[in-house]
Each structure stands twice: as C-alpha cells, then as structure tokens.
Amino acid sequence: MAGASTERALGKGDLTRRRILDAAAAEIARHGPAGAGLGAIAEAAGLRTGSLYFHFPSKQHLISAVLEEGIRASLQRLDAAMAAPQRATPAERLRAGITAHLRALAELSDYAVVVLAPQFAALHREVPGFRALRREYLRRWAELVAAAQDDGTLPAGPDPAEVRDLLLGALNAAGLAGQPPARTAEVVAALLRLPS
Amino acid sequence: MAGASTERALGKGDLTRRRILDAAAAEIARHGPAGAGLGAIAEAAGLRTGSLYFHFPSKQHLISAVLEEGIRASLQRLDAAMAAPQRATPAERLRAGITAHLRALAELSDYAVVVLAPQFAALHREVPGFRALRREYLRRWAELVAAAQDDGTLPAGPDPAEVRDLLLGALNAAGLAGQPPARTAEVVAALLRLPS
Amino acid sequence: MAGASTERALGKGDLTRRRILDAAAAEIARHGPAGAGLGAIAEAAGLRTGSLYFHFPSKQHLISAVLEEGIRASLQRLDAAMAAPQRATPAERLRAGITAHLRALAELSDYAVVVLAPQFAALHREVPGFRALRREYLRRWAELVAAAQDDGTLPAGPDPAEVRDLLLGALNAAGLAGQPPARTAEVVAALLRLPS
Amino acid sequence: MAGASTERALGKGDLTRRRILDAAAAEIARHGPAGAGLGAIAEAAGLRTGSLYFHFPSKQHLISAVLEEGIRASLQRLDAAMAAPQRATPAERLRAGITAHLRALAELSDYAVVVLAPQFAALHREVPGFRALRREYLRRWAELVAAAQDDGTLPAGPDPAEVRDLLLGALNAAGLAGQPPARTAEVVAALLRLPS
DNA sequence: CATGAATGAGGGTTCATTCAT
DNA sequence: CATGAATGAACCCTCATTCAT
Numbered sequence: 170m171a172g173a174s175t176e177r178a179l180g181k182g183d184l185t186r187r188r189i190l191d192a193a194a195a196e197i198a199r200h201g202p203a204g205a206g207l208g209a210i211a212e213a214a215g216l217r218t219g220s221l222y223f224h225f226p227s228k229q230h231l232i233s234a235v236l237e238e239g240i241r242a243s244l245q246r247l248d249a250a251m252a253a254p255q256r257a258t259p260a261e262r263l264r265a266g267i268t269a270h271l272r273a274l275a276e277l278s279d280y281a282v283v284v285l286a287p288q289f290a291a292l293h294r295e296v297p298g299f300r301a302l303r304r305e306y307l308r309r310w311a312e313l314v315a316a317a318q319d320d321g322t323l324p325a326g327p328d329p330a331e332v333r334d335l336l337l338g339a340l341n342a343a344g345l346a347g348q349p350p351a352r353t354a355e356v357v358a359a360l361l362r363l364p365s
Numbered sequence: 366m367a368g369a370s371t372e373r374a375l376g377k378g379d380l381t382r383r384r385i386l387d388a389a390a391a392e393i394a395r396h397g398p399a400g401a402g403l404g405a406i407a408e409a410a411g412l413r414t415g416s417l418y419f420h421f422p423s424k425q426h427l428i429s430a431v432l433e434e435g436i437r438a439s440l441q442r443l444d445a446a447m448a449a450p451q452r453a454t455p456a457e458r459l460r461a462g463i464t465a466h467l468r469a470l471a472e473l474s475d476y477a478v479v480v481l482a483p484q485f486a487a488l489h490r491e492v493p494g495f496r497a498l499r500r501e502y503l504r505r506w507a508e509l510v511a512a513a514q515d516d517g518t519l520p521a522g523p524d525p526a527e528v529r530d531l532l533l534g535a536l537n538a539a540g541l542a543g544q545p546p547a548r549t550a551e552v553v554a555a556l557l558r559l560p561s
Numbered sequence: 562m563a564g565a566s567t568e569r570a571l572g573k574g575d576l577t578r579r580r581i582l583d584a585a586a587a588e589i590a591r592h593g594p595a596g597a598g599l600g601a602i603a604e605a606a607g608l609r610t611g612s613l614y615f616h617f618p619s620k621q622h623l624i625s626a627v628l629e630e631g632i633r634a635s636l637q638r639l640d641a642a643m644a645a646p647q648r649a650t651p652a653e654r655l656r657a658g659i660t661a662h663l664r665a666l667a668e669l670s671d672y673a674v675v676v677l678a679p680q681f682a683a684l685h686r687e688v689p690g691f692r693a694l695r696r697e698y699l700r701r702w703a704e705l706v707a708a709a710q711d712d713g714t715l716p717a718g719p720d721p722a723e724v725r726d727l728l729l730g731a732l733n734a735a736g737l738a739g740q741p742p743a744r745t746a747e748v749v750a751a752l753l754r755l756p757s
Numbered sequence: 758m759a760g761a762s763t764e765r766a767l768g769k770g771d772l773t774r775r776r777i778l779d780a781a782a783a784e785i786a787r788h789g790p791a792g793a794g795l796g797a798i799a800e801a802a803g804l805r806t807g808s809l810y811f812h813f814p815s816k817q818h819l820i821s822a823v824l825e826e827g828i829r830a831s832l833q834r835l836d837a838a839m840a841a842p843q844r845a846t847p848a849e850r851l852r853a854g855i856t857a858h859l860r861a862l863a864e865l866s867d868y869a870v871v872v873l874a875p876q877f878a879a880l881h882r883e884v885p886g887f888r889a890l891r892r893e894y895l896r897r898w899a900e901l902v903a904a905a906q907d908d909g910t911l912p913a914g915p916d917p918a919e920v921r922d923l924l925l926g927a928l929n930a931a932g933l934a935g936q937p938p939a940r941t942a943e944v945v946a947a948l949l950r951l952p953s
Numbered sequence: 954c955a956t957g958a959a960t961g962a963g964g965g966t967t968c969a970t971t972c973a974t
Numbered sequence: 975c976a977t978g979a980a981t982g983a984a985c986c987c988t989c990a991t992t993c994a995t
Contacts, residue, residue, distance in 0.1 A: 185958085198484075199484075199487065200397070200399055200487070201396070201397030201398070201399055201400055201484060202397070202400065203396055203397055203399040203400025204397060204398065204399025204400065206985070206986095207986065207987090208984090208985080208986095216958095216959070216960085217959075217960060217961075218960095218961095218985095218986085218987090219959080219960065219961070219962090219987080219988080219989090220958075220959050220960065221987095222986095222987065222988080223957080223958060223959070224958095227986080227987080228985095228986065228987090282483075282484070286482065286483075286484055287478075287482075287538075287541055287542065288394075288397060288478070288482050288484045291395060291396065323556070324555045324556060324558065326555060327551075327552040327555055327556070328552075331539075331544070331548075331549070331552050332552060332556060334538060334539060334542065334544070335535040335536075335538065335539055335549070335552060335553060335556065336535070337538070338534050338535040338536075338537065338538020338539060339531040339532070339534040339535040339538075340531075340534075341534065341538065342530060342531065342533070342534020342535075342537065342538070343527075343530060343531055343534060345483055346483065346530065348527070348530075352527075353527070353531070355523075356523040356524075356527050356528060356531060357531060359520045359522060359523050360519070360520060360523070360528060360531065360556075360557060361556060362520065362558065381975090402967085402968070402969090403968075403969060403970090404967095404968075404969095412976070412977085413976070413977055413978080414969085414970090414977095415970085415971080415972090415976075415977060415978080415979090416975075416976050416977070418969095418970070418971080419975060419976070420975095423969080423970080424968095424969060424970090577979085590876075592789070592791060592879065593788070593789030593790070593791055593792060593876060594789070594792065595788055595789055595791040595792025596789055596791030596792065598963090598964070598965090599964075599965065599966090600963090600964080600965095608979095608980070608981085609980075609981060610964090610965080610966090610981095610982095611966080611967080611968090611980080611981065611982070611983090612979075612980050612981065613965095614965090614966070614967080615978080615979060615980070616979095619965080619966080620964095620965065620966090674876070678874070678875075678876055679870075679874075679933055679934065680786075680789065680870070680874055680876045683787060683788065715948070716947045716948060716950065718947060719943075719944040719947050719948070720944075723931075723936070723940075723941070723944050724944060724948065726930060726931060726934065726936070727927040727928075727930065727931055727941070727944060727945060727948065729930070730927040730928075730929065730930020730931060731923040731924070731926040731927040731930075732926075733926065733930065734875075734922060734923065734925070734926020734927075734929065734930070735919075735922060735923055735926060737875055738875065738922065740919070740922075744919075745919070745923070747915075748915040748916075748919050748920060748923060749923060751912045751914060751915050752911070752912060752915070752920060752923065752924075752948075752949060754912065754950065773954090794988085794989070794990090795989075795990065795991090796988095796989075796990095804954095804955070804956090805955070805956055805957080806956095806989085806990085806991090807955075807956060807957080807958090807991085807992080807993090808954075808955050808956070809990095810990095810991070810992080811954060811955070812954095815990080815991080816989095816990060816991090955995105956993105956994105956995085957993105957994095957995090958992100958993090958994090958995105959991100959992085959993090959994105960990100960991080960992080960993105961989100961990100961991090962988105962989090962990095962991105963987105963988085963989090963990105964986105964987080964988075964989095965985100965986090965987080965988095966984105966985080966986080966987095967983105967984085967985070967986095968982100968983090968984085968985095969981105969982100969983090969984105970980100970981080970982095970983105971979100971980085971981080972977105972978100972979090972980090972981105973977105973978095973979090973980105974976105974977085974978085974979105
C-alpha cells in the first residue's frame, strides 16, 4: 500500500509532480484529506513544503489532482478490461471484469482508496467531472451484470444496480484490504457459482 | 445518516454527553478524525468549544469514546442476532446474521462508519480492546460461514475467513450507502442462492 | 504619532478591541497595510498573534475596522467644528474650520494617516460607505470656501473645490508632520490674509 | 499616473533596467514597499521574478534605486527652474518655482509618490544621501519664500520654513491627485495674491 | 541574459487546549 | 456547568532569494 505509482499507466510527465501526487495519495489514504499535512507529503516526495507550491497552486488543487489521477487510471484500466472480446459469454466477461477490477485496486493502491472510499464523498463533490466519470464506470458494470442476469449466469430478479453495488462492495473491501486479486476472484466466482 | 443516536441501545446516561458523542460521530464520519473540528462538534451539540472539556478531557478521548460507543452498540446487536435459536439451520442463521448486520448498520449510522471504515485503522489502534472485540466479532461470522459451507448452503472450498470478508464487504458497502436492510438482505440471499 | 487613541471620542467599548485598533492604526500608518504585521500589532496591544482572531476574523477585517474608526472619529470632530455659530462671518467660520481640522489631525494621529493618505486609496475602496462619508466631508468644506469667496474673504474666481483641495492639502501636510495646530492655523490665516 | 517613465530626464541607459524601475515605482506607489511584490514588478516589466536579480542585487537595492531615480529627476527639474533668470523678481521666481514643482510632479508621477509621501519616511532613511538631497531641495525653497517675504510678495512674519511646508503640502496634494499643473498654479497664485 | 525549480524564513490563520469568571 | 478570552503549536501559503541550465 506504500508508494504506489500510476506511472506506467499514465504516461510520462513531470517526474516531481508524479512523486508529489503519489506521496499525497498515500497521505490522504491514510489520514484523510484534513489529516494529510503538506509537510508530510513534501517530505515523502523529497522536497520542502514551500516547493509544493511551484507544482500545485494550493492543497485543494493538489487533492483534486490526486483524485483526477485516480479516476483517469481507473477508467483506463476498466476500458482495457471491458474492451475485451465482445464475443465472450456474459459469464466470461463478468469474470474478466472482476479480475480487472481487483487488479486495478492492487495496482492503484493508495489512489484506489481515495477514489473509492465513501469517506471521501465530500472530496468527490469538489472535483468537477468526478461524478460523471464514476457514473459512467457504474453504468458499464450494471450492463455487465444485466447481461449475466439475462443469460442466467446470475439470478434474475434483483435490480442490476443493487447487485453491482454489492459485488463492487465485496471486491473493494477485499482489494483495499490487500488480498491478492487472482485468489479473491476465484472465491467470488465460487460464491456466485459462476461456471468455470 | 444524520444525527443518529445509539440512545436506546446504550441505555440512558448523561444527555449532554450523548449529544456530544452523536455530533462527534457525525463529524468524524463525514470529515475524518483530523477534519472533525471541536468547534463544529460543539455547535452541533448546542454548546461552545470550551465546554466540551467538561465532558471529555481531550479530543483524543472524545474520539475514543465515539469508537467505544460504536463498538459497544455493535456487539450488543450482534449478540442479539447470534443468540438466535441454536436449533435453526445454518442457512437460517446465516440469513438472520445478514439481516442483523444490515439492521445494525442502519441503526448505528455514523457510528458504523467510524467503526467499520478501514480509513480509521489508525484510530482503531489507539482504542484499547478494540481489536479483541473485532476479532471476536469476525470469529463468530467465520463460524457462521463455515457451518453454512459444511451444510452445503455455501460452496465448500474457499477459506471461510475470505468468504466472510467478501460478504461483510458487500453488506457494509450497501449499509453505509443507506440501502434499506430488508431489501438488501433479499438480494444478497438471491445472489448466494440461499434456500428461501 | 505614537499610541494615539480615539477612546474618548468613540465611547466605551471592549477595551482589548480598542487597544488592538490603536496598535493596528500605528503599524499601518508607519508601514502600510502590507507591511503591518499581525505579530507587531499583537505585541503592541499586549497579546499574542493568534489572540487577535478572537476579536477580528481576519487581517482584512481589522484593517477595515481601523479605517471605520478613523472615519467615525473624523466626522464626529468635523460635526462639532461645523456646528459652530451659524451667525459667524464666513471668515470666522473658515478660521474655525481650519483650526478644527488641524486639531482633529493632531488628536486622530495615526488614524488620520490611514484615513487621509492617498497611498491608502486601495484600502479605502474596500470599506463600504467610506467614499460617501468622505464626499460629505469634502462637500461641507467646499461650502465653507464658497461662502468665504462670496464674502470677499478669499479671492473669487477659482473653483471652490480646487481651493479646498489645496487648503486641505496644506493642512494635512502640516498636521501629519506633527506641527502644533494653533501655530499652523495662524500661518495659514496669514498666508490667506484672513482678517484677524 | 500609470507607467510613468523618467526616461527623457535621466538620459538613456539600460532599457530593461528602466522598465523594471518604472514598474517598481508604480507598484511601490500603489501598495507601499512591503506590498510591492517582485512578482508583480517583474510581470509589469515583462520578465520573470528571478531575472530581476540580474539587474538588482536585492529588493532593497531595487527600492533604493527607485528612490534615487526619483530624487535625481526631481533635483534636475528644480535646478532648471531655479537656474532661471536671477534678475527676475522674487514674485516671478516664486511663480516659476511653483510651476516647476507642479510640472515635476506630473512628469515624475509614480516616482513623485515614492519620493514625497511621508508614508515612505522609513524608506527614505535607508537610502544614504537621500536626506541631504532633500534638505538641499527644501533649503532652496525656503530661500525662495524668504525672498518673497522680504519683498512683500508674501506676508512677513511666519517662519519661511513653515510657509514653505504649507505651500509644498498644497502643491503635492494637488499634483499627486493628478490636477493639471498650469491650472493649479494659477489658483495657488490667486490664493496667495501674487501679482500677476 | 533569462528561466524553471527549489528553498527557508516569515506571515496569516486555524485549532485544541486552558482558565478565570 | 458553561462561557469568553487567551495561548501556542501547527498549518497553509507567500515571497525574496539562489542556482544550475
């Protein structure tokens, strides 16, 4: 959970900026936005407090940037997972989605905490565009679930959105707790009795 | 999720103290421990900042008290749920546990956030006895799951602890999001294909 | 120029607040708004920096309060001076106005600097009502001058407003420089050849 | 009052240096020495903050340079005015001095504010030689006044220094307020009843 | 010459805490 | 019991300054 970086996924940019973002994500994940001190973030990034202001105009902007990084990386991974073979069966695609989500959690690490944890709802509201992105993310998952229900893979009846929320709740809990993706995916599949 | 009180469950005590605890739980749930200002807590409780110190010796103690209230109320509810008829089948007891957990979340509201959210891990470590209580809580759930696996109600194979973590993750996500307990319990039962 | 107080003129109020205002007026008069440090102001008022925030919500508000005090005290003194016997000749009233203005400068001291100095124009714009008050102040002076011109006491011809600006410019320069009011009034009267 | 330059009066030199000085004079005139940020000065001069240090070793030196520019330009103008026909009558020379002073204010603009305003007394003390130059400036004015008093042009009796301070106070107020020199000079002459 | 980047000292502000009333 | 007032530490932020490029 320490020093996670979205480097590879986000392309190369200003290196210092990336170090600051990673440090900020870690601090925020651990202590919340209010408890994340610029001093601690700067130290973790290898510079002094005042220097942060050369890269970000304020703590608020830094926090927003962390959220945006997290969202961007999340969506990118989801795209990769969802763009998978459309000819796959709903069950296969559901499995792929679960695995992709768990892997994303593991790779995003601290960013995932900031993006997903309901404790940061207040934060989320302050970043323009965040809600739209998350809505899109959830919409795709609901489609995945609905397809699996139509197919008989998942029990028909329950609202796909509710099913999705429960499913993602379970995945997030395991992922944020640091469980290995592959193993967790298997257990989930077993519980849902997905055809192997 | 607003202004929740554990009054009934915790018995009557000092009324002002209870108002302060409720206000603190709400602030902490929304802004984290660092972001919960004594000023905001005092205002929500109907007094001035300095007056808090008549009821609690420090912010740390106040926060600890909130956690302890949450834990006490949680365990009390769990006891009620688990103390259910031992002659019931594992499936029935699992269902009862799920419903009880969801009801507890709904009733505990802000306290539940503070007790459950992994973001408050740092806090949890500072409250003596908290880990023991939670361990006991999780042990009982693991037993419930194991019994259901032995019984064929849940797929055998996966580690009961992992199953439990996924299950509680799903329940907590729904509960903290404000979903109605009864409805959520049904969806969960359907997904797990518990016998009705 | 040091530690001036408008105490008597403004009525009794919170004593600490007054001490802070006086200290702030002195600091601002000497170093400008930007150069007036809250540390220096607090020290001169006999408390610590943070304590200022119990009495004023921000440095901006403190500065505005200083301006308002200065304006209030100025107008009060002007009223007294202008309310003088209406049966007096224009020359007598002009003399009285000059003396009153010089005395006000001496008594207001640091507040006068803040209220009058054109360097604080930026400040003035931020205090609502300031401009209206000053306009009224200047209007009365223009009337005084016009009456003296009609009367032959002052040369007719020049715009009363321009005459007033020159006159007040001279008075302010002498007053802010700390010249004794009585003596300065005599020299001004001599230069303008006012009948003794 | 905006973007004034002493270019013509001071001869040609480094162009960038002149732009910086003009920008600094404007900033200082408007916000005081403490409120004049190097960032704002640099921007107005068309370069970045750090680049200022190629032209001036520190903010203090830059401010001193502004003052020196202002003084140099002032004295130069005064010399021109005073060096006028010695055979002129005191009244004529007084008139010429008044006009020259007003013209200098108009031309020096922001520099005049910095040089004249009593609020910058603290600054003045830090520039070696400033006081001597000003003393000389004031001495010449006092002579001018004394000659006019001996001559009967101005009322005898008052201390020439006091008369001079009042006169310059009036001129400076009008000049810094942006009044046109010629017109102001006429009004002043009328008030003092100088022979036309 | 000029700049991007970093720094440290200091400034304004918040906040948990104390205490006399 | 409660509050108004004060405090000091820590915080976020600004700014003059330096320096490698």
